Amino acid sequence: METTWTHRIRAAGLRVTRPRLAVLEVLAAHPHADADALVTGARIQHPTLSPQTVYGVLEAFVATGLARRIEPAGAPALFELRVGDNHHHLVCRSCGLVADVDCVVHAAPCLNPADPAGFVVDEAEVVFWGLCRACQQEQQPQSVQIDEHDIRGGAIA
Amino acid sequence: METTWTHRIRAAGLRVTRPRLAVLEVLAAHPHADADALVTGARIQHPTLSPQTVYGVLEAFVATGLARRIEPAGAPALFELRVGDNHHHLVCRSCGLVADVDCVVHAAPCLNPADPAGFVVDEAEVVFWGLCRACQQEQQPQSVQIDEHDIRGGAIA
DNA sequence: TCCTTGTCTTGACTAGTTCAAAACAACGGG
DNA sequence: CCCGTTGTTTTGAACTAGTCAAGACAAGGA
Numbered sequence: 001m002e003t004t005w006t007h008r009i010r011a012a013g014l015r016v017t018r019p020r021l022a023v024l025e026v027l028a029a030h031p032h033a034d035a036d037a038l039v040t041g042a043r044i045q046h047p048t049l050s051p052q053t054v055y056g057v058l059e060a061f062v063a064t065g066l067a068r069r070i071e072p073a074g075a076p077a078l079f080e081l082r083v084g085d086n087h088h089h090l091v092c093r094s095c096g097l098v099a100d101v102d103c104v105v106h107a108a109p110c111l112n113p114a115d116p117a118g119f120v121v122d123e124a125e126v127v128f129w130g131l132c133r134a135c136q137q138e139q140q141p142q143s144v145q146i147d148e149h150d151i152r153g154g155a156i157a
Numbered sequence: 158m159e160t161t162w163t164h165r166i167r168a169a170g171l172r173v174t175r176p177r178l179a180v181l182e183v184l185a186a187h188p189h190a191d192a193d194a195l196v197t198g199a200r201i202q203h204p205t206l207s208p209q210t211v212y213g214v215l216e217a218f219v220a221t222g223l224a225r226r227i228e229p230a231g232a233p234a235l236f237e238l239r240v241g242d243n244h245h246h247l248v249c250r251s252c253g254l255v256a257d258v259d260c261v262v263h264a265a266p267c268l269n270p271a272d273p274a275g276f277v278v279d280e281a282e283v284v285f286w287g288l289c290r291a292c293q294q295e296q297q298p299q300s301v302q303i304d305e306h307d308i309r310g311g312a313i314a
Numbered sequence: 315t316c317c318t319t320g321t322c323t324t325g326a327c328t329a330g331t332t333c334a335a336a337a338c339a340a341c342g343g344g
Numbered sequence: 345c346c347c348g349t350t351g352t353t354t355t356g357a358a359c360t361a362g363t364c365a366a367g368a369c370a371a372g373g374a
Contacts, residue, residue: 015340015351035330053353055331060352071230073282076330090276101270109285111268113258118290119247125230125284128266133275172320172371192361210322212362217321233361 012064022046023057027067027081032098034076072098072127088126094135101128169221179203180214184224184238189255191233229255229284245283251292258285 005024009016019042026041027033033041039054058079061067068083072091078098090099109124131139162181166173176199183198184190190198196211215236218224225240229248235255247256266281288296 017340017352019353048354050354051330052332052355056353069230071228073228073234077230088270090270090274090278092276093279099274099276101272101274104271111283113245113247113285114261115258116285116287117247117256117258119249119256119285119287120293121247121285121287122250123286125286126268127282127284128270128273128276128278129280129282130273130276130278136277174321174371176322205323207323208361209324209363213322 008066012061012066014060014064014066018046019049019053020057020060022049023054023061024066024081027079031080031082031100032070032078034078036076038079070098072096088128090128090130090132092132092135093129094131094139097132097134099132101126165223169218169223171217171221171223175203176206176210177214177217179206180211180218181223181238184236188237188239188257189227189235191235193233195236227255229253245285247285247287247289249289249292250286251288251296254289254291256289258283 005021005028006016009020009024014020022042022045023038025045026038030037030041035051035054035058038058039049039051042054043049058067058069061079062069065083067079067081069077069079070089071077072089075091075096080100082100086103088101088103090101091097103126109121111124111126113119113121162178162185163173166177166181171177179199179202180195182202183195187194187198192208192211192215195215196206196208199211200206215224215226218236219226222240224236224238226234226236227246228234229246232253237257239257243260245258245260247258248254260283266278268281268283270276270278
């Protein structure tokens with residue numbers, strides 16, 4: 001398993017280091033983790049890891065195309081390894097859970113503005129907002145407070 | 158002119174105050190301004206205005222549907238008065254300029270995910286990323302540095 | 315004009331992220 | 345297999361956008 005990560009890191013032109021392997025492994029297990037969750041998760045394998053190091057690792061991953069950074073409005077940035085297939089995201093307004101949605105058109109931009117106002121568009125970012133299954137159930141029975149199960153997008157269960 | 162704003166504020170169930178009128182007027186003149194730009198702009202009419210007051214004004218506007226808050230990834234939040242017509246945005250990767258794009262389907266959500274994964278979707282947020290006309294011209298001649306004309310989304314020219 | 319209540323002001327504070335410099339370690343060459 | 349170069353990590357501080365709380369203030373109905 002780890003060999004795969006090693007190869008992918010090296011293929012991206014990066015040196016293979018312990019922090020990078022740790023972050024990559026956590027990211028693989030938690031496909032929409034935020035920086036904080038990645039620090040926590042990666043510390044299981046590398047306890048002395050600092051947040052700044054993780055930011056550095058992520059920056060390198062994003063720059064080389066190993067990872068992608070997504071920033072849902074009003075929440076810390078999330079990172080995912082699914083890159084290059086131009087998919088989109090579903091975000092729960094209540095708990096922040098993020099799910100992937102395949103794009104019907106697999107090439108970017110997958111849709112075009114009617115009047116691009118002179119812009120040359122290279123990407124259409126689509127975020128669907130709504131309620132995930134769990135939050136729908138919580139809100140129907142007897143309108144429970146929403147903060148009860150504060151999973152948020154990035155947290156590691 | 159001001160009478161119009163007065164009416165709109167009151168119609169929203171809010172008291173008509175000087176900070177609110179000032180912010181509303183700046184927002185009308187600069188349709189995609191960030192909080193900082195609004196403070197600067199509104200101070201022309203009301204020099205003692207503090208950032209916190211503007212945040213409060215904007216919160217009230219957004220809560221009552223007078224204004225809408227948009228948060229392009231990696232930039233401070235922008236505010237606009239165009240609400241309720243479910244339009245989308247074009248953002249320039251280089252200078253941050255934001256332009257409106259009409260939505261072909263005028264009701265939210267204007268498109269549906271192929272597999273909503275159990276989510277009940279109420280909005281599809283679409284952001285088109287690309288280069289605005291000015292930045293295209295700047296990058297072709299002799300690949301000029303991009304920070305030259307740092308208009309950014311919210312700044313007031 | 316007075317009173318109530320919503321709004322503004324002031325100030326401190328937080329989360330998320332970035333910057334800079336020095337210590338360190340990966341890995342290609344000898 | 346060790347060494348040196350160079351990219352990475354570490355450490356620590358700083359920064360920005362935005363939030364919170366409490367008292368002063370003013371809008372607008374009586």
